[in-house]
Amino acid sequence: MLIQYKIKQTINMASNKKYWKSVEELKENSSIVEKLKQKEFVEEIPADQFLGDKDTLDSSSTSRRDFLKYVGFSTAVASLAACEGPVIKSIPYVIKPDDITPGVAEYFATTIADGIDFANVLIKVREGRPIKIEPNKESSFGSTNARVQASVLSLYDNNRLKGPKAKGEAITWNKFDTEVLAKLNELKGNGEKIVFLTGTCASPSTSSLVKKFSEQYSNVAHVVYDAISESAALDAMKEMYGKRSLPDYDFSKAEVIVSVGADFLGDWQGGGFSTGYAKGRIPKNGKMSQHIQFESNMSLTGANADKRVMIKPSQQVNALIKLYQAIVSGVATREMSPLNTAIQDIAKQIKAAEGNAVVVTGIQDKNAQLLALQINKAIQSSVIDVVNTRNIRHGDDAKVTQLTADMKAGKIGAIITHNTNPAYTLPNAKEFTEALKKTKLSVSFAMSDNETTNASQYVAAIPHYLETWNDVLIKKGQYSLTQPTIHKLFDTRQFQETLLKWLGSNETYYDYLKGNWNNNILGGKSWNQALHDGTFSVSVANEENLVNDVDISAAGSALSKIKGSDLELTVYTKAGIGDGQQANNPWLQELPDPITRTTWDNYLLVSRIDAERLGLENRTVDNGALNGDMVNITANGVTIEKVPVYIQPGQAPGSIALALGYGEKGLQEEMSIGVNAFPFAKGIFHNASIEKVSGEHEFACVQLQHTIMGREGEITKETTLADFVSKPKDEWNSPPKFSLDHQEVTQDKVDLWEKFDDLGTRFNLSIDLATCTGCAACVIACHAENNVPVVGKHEIRVSRDMHWMRIDRYYSSDMTVEKGKEEGIFGTGDFFNAQIQPSDAPEVSFQPVMCQHCNHAPCETVCPVAATSHGLQGQNQMAYNRCVGTRYCANNCPYRVRRFNWFKYFDNNEFDFNMNNDLGRMVLNPDVVVRSRGVMEKCSMCIQMTQLTILNAKKEGRPVADGEFQTACSNACPTDAIVFGDVNDKISKVAQLEKDDRSFKLLDFVGTKPNVFYQLKVKNTKEA
């Protein structure tokens, strides 16, 4: 309105005012003025001069109009090009799929069976993307380890095969089928042998397909081969009980567990025993299991044992024989060695346990396995189950050896590998690779390029298990289903689908699978229900086992002929890398080994005594990182060069060990690390010689100080069963005392701070050190749930690991306060320097540490911008976008759990891991922000999960049930050592645990009042 008015005014004024340009205008009827009115330009415009010349105009190719067009167009284009719109790669749901609500996760029950890990799992799917693996707790194999937890990232591996290949060139599936079928038919015509070489699939439907294939192609063999072989145990079972499958063990029933070299909390016989084991590790009615471990290299199992006897592999054989003699034959050897005394003592305890005892062995020898089976049979062990056996290892080493020989001899027409990489995992891989070239047809089904695909003529790209249909028979009567949770990312086709194609069937594998289940397994029960549950149990008639009469004495005498050597080399698997099939998974590479706390490496474990003898050293360099000497190892006719040496406390002198799964080819550069130990994989041990070579290896360790420095009372508390039962709590779990007016008082009397309101929900986390085995499944679960970045070897080396939770591992030291006082060095530098050294045969304790969510948090007071503050539900919260990055909070944290973003860890080629490519980023949890450079981050007690739980309960108008609150770590823990919940809910498990006598807080005397607390460890050190 105002503007209009002003314009009007101007017009009016214009009519009144007159402007003149010259005096001439004032004259009326001036000719000049008239002339000017008629003509705009006073002078003639010489248009004729440049337009009149027709020749010039004709010769010019650009007219004025064209010129203006060009100017207009180029201006428009230039300005358009300058303002490029962002390319948004998300596509909105124009029509929303019925079962997907953006922002709401769906869970699917499925099963992982990749040949090494077998577990029933739940897959969390967000907007069609699987992002997290949870254990399926309603199933009997519903516990996950670190590798299972990390397998979701292997789905989004950039290294995966994107389609089938022939001789290294990409081809179509049609062409692939035609060519391979032609060859197969040709071989069939010639009657040549077709061999399937696969890892253990334990899949009934796959087996029946292979069987069908054999019927069609007559001369077909199926050889099963496991990289981590249990062939010896299987052969022993076959011999004694007539079936080639593994016994199951329920360690929860055991009062005495004796393990001779069996890492049963690790990967021994397929693993998965920790859940049962943990049940017996908490004293109930004054009783708990006793676990004795004989082993050479420090394993997870040995670290958890009540008593660990450190002996070389050859001595383990000896120990097993003696144990057998003492228990079964009743012959007590009167040899006066500490080992023998220990064995006689154990034999007495086993007998006293009356069947609630078990002897397991990891000695890779049929006779040794027979001995163990015989002992368990003799004591009528209730722990071992030889009727309902486990199918998760089938590999037959002898058959594979035969196969290689046959291939070499040219007896094999075609070899089809699936779910295995023999050209890498076989001890005689080179021989196999050579022999593979002699076959007329070689097809390798694989997820990514590896040694075997490189040597094969045809490579069939197979999908990840999260993209496939399948079934698994983990244990007799326990069927499981695998279902796809995402559409296939690449042009892949699963092995079974291909088999169906080759059989000429038009059926999909899904139809085949469903048909097979309906006809043979379900027995009329609902397929949908089975698919929903992920598992289906069939009650098996408790058939009596056929027991063969085995000549144990022959086995014993064969065993006793085994001669030890000066340096016995064994191989082992690590919690992270396992057999190496997920070696391209950066989460697993960055997972610190629970024992050595070293990442991104394998190394030769050597005892201090051997290291000193051979002049090998580990050194701490200026930035605190560890460097090690390197050696060449020669054993089994193979020399591996430049292997770094790691001096391992608890390594039996005279024994050395090397981890499997490293040194694989075809991985991303960052992941191509370590040396391949598979050449040493076969047998009990190898007589090795090592030779120091020049050069130094740089390790990346997350823990550089290994002993607890006499601070046990405040950090990891531990007691013995005897004390726990008979002594008052204050003697083995005393709260800190403070001096006030010369009186000893408890903490609440000296607290300077006001309490927070304790209303509503207050989250607490309880960690049981008695049942925590240190397996590190929680670390990976946390990594996946919270979008924790992978930072790579160098950053880990300079102590910049980003894991929100870690599992501290402490070794005991030979120097104690008492000993120091005795020697008169207590309080001196010598004393501390001695305390720093771990014992040669240490006791081990594990302690998971994440943000302790202190009620009186030191970090909160020091942040100048209040970026970290106390949550109403007890969390110590971190507001990333308020953080300016002074790092004062991290310095003032007594637990050192805060992690700083030293660099931008995503979209940065310096950190070329999953956050640096579109595929890898698909695994990110949309509920958790990816932190930017320069901010502090730490455990949030999975606030995104707890808030969701509260919201869901609110929507449904009900209180939150106990057990409903979970964090990633508590949910992943296979032994339920981590319990999370609302401590104000008095009936909740966590509230009960808080009041438990075993409960204590980490560094309680500092007065931080954490919302995380621990349950101390009880060791059963009872002697017979």
Next chain:
Amino acid sequence: MSHYEAPIREPIILGDKTYHDISNDIAAPIEGKANTWWWVVFSIASFALLWGIGAIAYTIGTGIGVWGLNNKINWAWDITNFVWWVGIGHAGTLISAVLLLFRQKWRMGINRSAEAMTIFAVIQAAIFPVIHMGRVWNAYWVMPIPNQFGSLWTNFNSPLLWDVFAISTYLSVSLVFWYTGLLPDFAMIRDRATKPFQKKIYSLLSFGWSGTAKDWQRFEEVSLVLAGLATPLVLSVHTIVSFDFATSVIPGWHSTIYPPYFVAGAVFSGFAMVQTLLIIMRKVSNLEDYITRLHIENMNKVILLTGGIVMVAYLSEFFVGWYSGSSYEDFTYLSVGAATGPYWWAFWILIFCNGIFPQLLWFKKLRTNFTVSFIMAILINIGMWFERFDIIVINLSRGHLPSTWAQFSPTFVDIGIYIGTIGFFFVLFLLYARTFPVVAQAEVKSILKASGDGYKRARNNK
């Protein structure tokens, strides 16, 4: 104007100066041309500054990860340098304010440069808390600035916030104090200036100083008031800096002795830096008659005293560490953590440079020797840098949980930034030496008749 000074006291101004001589001597560096050495040193300092700027730019562009820090040792050279520079910045105010209140006339020869040094050192110090932030671009969030983020406000519990206030207050008061003192001297330069541009500039800088009795009266009053204001700041700044550590829960940091210990240490290091600069400057700028053996000796006495306090603080820390019976304290002070641990060399540098060597100053012959004083000053500067390094790095490297023990080693960026600030400091100081009256000539003139050697001799011979 003049007061009586006992004949037994040594003259403060040497060389039979007249008032005019003083004006000439002080104005000479401003009116004359710079010599080659000035240019050489200035070029080196500028180069170091450029290197520092490059290192800072690299840090801000890439991330704090280019430093040698880690998740266990989150501060090292950055805060070491910060505390070191702040400490150095203590001497100026102490000399000009505290000594003014105590009527120490000898301060007049050195207070101008000491204050300049203070200001330049505090500027260096202020760089570090800013650039050590992960997100420098949000550094203003530490100021209580009203904002659009609702209830977001600074955390007044945080010692870092106290630092912000302490340092900014100290810097502003020091600056005002310094500038007030400069007014009559600028006026003197203005009055002598012949070049119109120079005259214009110094006219502006001298705020129209006319030298009337009223001017002088106000000048004296303001000086006294500012001295009164600045004196508590001498104590407060480093007390508050020490709170960064003392209020924490980290063994070795959590210590009630820190405030007095830090203040003494700061004066100690500040005087050492004044010594370093003035011993050079009296030669280069021909100020031997104004900055005399007496000045150096007096400063050495302060160094000896504050060094003694620092040493007592060390000893009591070690004693308390041992007496507490706490294994955490034992570690930081007594054993592997410090004296025999991975940082044993840093620990012993500290003990020797701060504790042992300064004891030589008990000998009059040594403390009146320019060369010895200069070397001593350099050693103390090194020792005090290591004191802060030891406090920060050793204690962080040996925390509560042994599993988190780690070590630190600097990268070229850490070193580059430190050298850069030294360069920046010298660039500022060299420019100051060429453009400012480096001795408070008006004040010096006020004691000429009492403490000038010519006048004293004449009086004594009467």
